[in-house]
Amino acid sequence: MSGRHTGEQHSHTVEGTDPQLYVGVHEPASDAGLRPVLLLHGFSSSSKLNWEDSGWITALLEAGRRVITVDLPGHGRSGAPEDLDSYAPSRIRADLLQIAFDSGVRPLRDGDPSSGLDLIGYSLGSRLAWEFGATQHELVHRLVLGGPNVADPLADFDLVAAQRYLADGTPISDASTAGLLKMAQMLPSNNIFSLLSLVEAIKSEPFDPAEAVPRMPMLLVAGEKDERAASMPELAALGAQAGAMVEQLVLPGRNHTNAITSRAFKQGAVSFLGV
Numbered sequence: 625m626s627g628r629h630t631g632e633q634h635s636h637t638v639e640g641t642d643p644q645l646y647v648g649v650h651e652p653a654s655d656a657g658l659r660p661v662l663l664l665h666g667f668s669s670s671s672k673l674n675w676e677d678s679g680w681i682t683a684l685l686e687a688g689r690r691v692i693t694v695d696l697p698g699h700g701r702s703g704a705p706e707d708l709d710s711y712a713p714s715r716i717r718a719d720l721l722q723i724a725f726d727s728g729v730r731p732l733r734d735g736d737p738s739s740g741l742d743l744i745g746y747s748l749g750s751r752l753a754w755e756f757g758a759t760q761h762e763l764v765h766r767l768v769l770g771g772p773n774v775a776d777p778l779a780d781f782d783l784v785a786a787q788r789y790l791a792d793g794t795p796i797s798d799a800s801t802a803g804l805l806k807m808a809q810m811l812p813s814n815n816i817f818s819l820l821s822l823v824e825a826i827k828s829e830p831f832d833p834a835e836a837v838p839r840m841p842m843l844l845v846a847g848e849k850d851e852r853a854a855s856m857p858e859l860a861a862l863g864a865q866a867g868a869m870v871e872q873l874v875l876p877g878r879n880h881t882n883a884i885t886s887r888a889f890k891q892g893a894v895s896f897l898g899v
Contacts, residue, residue: 644703646695656688666747668808670700683890698818711825742897746770757838767842768893774855776831837866843896847878
């Protein structure tokens with residue numbers, strides 16, 4: 625990996641509580657003088673799996689970008705808070721804002737390419753990035769959303785069935801729920817019960833992309849075989865209607881699982897954000 629890792633930060637207090645989020649700040653060996661890039665991973669993943677192991681951090685560092693990574697609650701090396709509020713998308717967005725400021729991010733200023741923040745999200749991270757961009761126009765410069773969807777797949781997750789399966793092995797009839805739970809169990813660092821708290825919190829705050837739409841330039845990316853991202857053109861239309869410059873990139877032969885490793889995805893994102 626080109627550059628240096630300045631360490632992790634855990635104490636980002638919001639409203640008197642510590643969300644226990646694991647934050648990594650990665651400095652390039654040669655700084656391009658551009659704003660930092662914040663990376664948001666997907667459900668049941670982690671910054672290491674989503675961004676480090678797949679080469680994203682290296683690609684951004686080699687482009688001279690400062691990189692900020694965050695493990696979502698209950699994921700990776702972050703803690704597993706007991707209170708449900710810590711998992712709500714609105715609370716996560718507030719935590720991300722605090723993390724950005726704690727990491728030295730400043731509001732956008734005309735003529736200052738180092739001001740503001742670029743944001744890349746994948747899957748659940750793209751939902752969080754969309755909402756963050758829609759509410760932080762003075763901070764976010766450009767968005768890259770991978771595997772995006774107009775509806776959050778976790779909204780239909782059968783919590784009761786998942787809890788029964790974990791308690792006594794009762795089979796889960798809903799294929800989507802069974803698949804998501806199996807995926808979550810494959811990563812040893814995941815706290816399964818915390819991930820279920822995240823699902824419950826997400827279900828309490830349904831994703832409505834039309835309610836608040838980002839107006840900054842955005843790049844939407846999905847694998848050609850990604851059924852979860854079939855509605856990507858609808859998101860693009862919402863952005864365009866709000867006045868945003870929107871580009872779309874479809875990755876041939878890729879699906880929701882392996883699109884994140886695509887070289888074309890990395891190259892497209894680095895190029896799109898390099899202005």
